[in-house]
Structure formats: structure tokens, C-alpha cells
């Protein structure tokens with residue numbers, strides 16, 4: 476998965492400009508940056524939902540699982556039908572695993588999606604995303620509405636449920652909760668992306684990943 480000299484405008488805003496990045500395979504990558512900096516836009520470009528104005532993106536959208544937002548779910552459907560819909564649509568969807576994760580989350584199969592709490596709608600979206608068996612997962616703020624315990628255990632949850640060599644790009648503002656999850660971080664700011672491995676941050680700067688990201692975000696937007 477690779478971006479070469481990619482530029483993208485949204486409305487009258489130049490979100491990214493001439494960005495080239497090769498996504499490291501098998502890494503869990505934290506995508507961070509201030510509100511409105513372009514994290515969702517980048518994930519949509521990678522998923523093939525948006526197209527670059529200039530440059531090219533090398534990826535195979537059939538191999539990508541993209542996390543739905545709660546409002547993308549059909550509210551009138553039952554949880555069971557939502558899962559069956561996914562099973563019909565994606566041959567790589569692991570139904571048994573989804574049923575087991577729904578049970579673990581206490582989400583009943585016969586409940587209508589619109590009757591779920593916001594946090595459980597997000598858990599359902601997450602279950603739909605992680606139960607696809609693909610090499611790439613694009614997760615935009617996957618734990619925003621979930622409870623503190625789930626956020627705390629999210630690293631274990633991902634490692635337990637994704638294929639061993641999966642590549643994950645995860646956009647978040649929750650650096651305190653998630654920083655230990657990342658092998659690499661991409662910091663976005665001022666139309667650019669800076670990528671660095673977590674190990675390199677600890678060795679070269681002797682600060683936490685979260686502290687590094689906060690520092691870089693300030694520097695990029697100064």
C-alpha cells in the first residue's frame with residue numbers, strides 16, 4: 476500500500492499536497508493529527524472511497540476492511556440481519572467469530588440496530604470490520620464511543636481478533652489509551668504526513684509515542 480505524490484482538496488481546502496508514503500506491512504499504525512487535518516480523507520483515499528486529484532495510490536480495495544461509522548448502519552435492521560448482510564457481501568467474513576464477539580459484548584442478535592446504545596453501535600461496526608479476513612484494516616476512531624475498560628483492553632482485542640500479519644491504520648485522538656498499540660505513527664499536519672516507528676521514537680528521543688505526537692503536531696501546525 477503506497478501513496479505517490481498524492482494531493483487532495485476537499486471543497487476549498489487543500490488537505491494533502493504531494494504526499495508520498497509507503498505503509499509498512501504488518502504494522503499497527505497510529506494516524507494522528509488535529510481536528511480537520513485530513514485523517515478521514517486519507518483513510519478514504521486508501522480505501523478507494525475518494526480519489527486523489529494528483530498522484531497515485533497503489534492498493535487493492537478488495538483486500539481492505541474499512542470501519543463503518545454508526546450512521547452507516549441500517550437502523551431498521553436487526554443485528555442478526557446486519558451480520559448476515561455482511562456474510563453475503565463479503566466471502567472473507569468470519570461469521571462464527573462475529574457471533575462470539577457480539578455475545579462477548581452483550582449485543583443481542585434480535586435487537587434492532589436503532590435500539591442499540593451509541594457505544595454498542597460502535598462495537599457492532601468494529602465487529603463487522605475485524606471479522607473480515609483481509610490483509611489491511613482501516614479504522615477511523617474505532618473506540619471513540621466505547622467505555623473506558625474497552626479502550627484500555629483494545630490492544631488485546633485487536634491482537635486477538637485480527638490475522639497475525641495484518642496491517643492496521645488507526646486514526647485516533649486517544650493517544651493516552653492507544654499509544655502502546657502502535658508500531659509506527661503517521662502524524663498529519665499542514666498538508667503533510669510524517670511517519671516514524673515507535674521504537675525509533677523511544678530510542679532517539681526518549682519520550683513516549685504520545686508525547687512525540689503532541690510535539691510534532693504542534694511543530695507541523697506552527
Ligand SMILES: Nc1ncnc2c1ncn2[C@@H]1O[C@H](COP(=O)(O)OP(=O)(O)OP(=O)(O)O)[C@@H](O)[C@H]1O
Pocket residue numbers: 485486487488490508509510511512513514515516517
Ligand atoms: N465533503 C466535504 N466538503 C468540503 N470539505 C470537506 C468535506 N469533507 C471534509 N472536508 C474538509 O476537509 C478537511 C479534512 O477533513 P477530515 O474529516 O479528513 O479531517 P480529520 O482529520 O479526520 O478530522 P477529525 O479529527 O475532526 O475527525 C476538513 O477541513 C474538512 O472540513
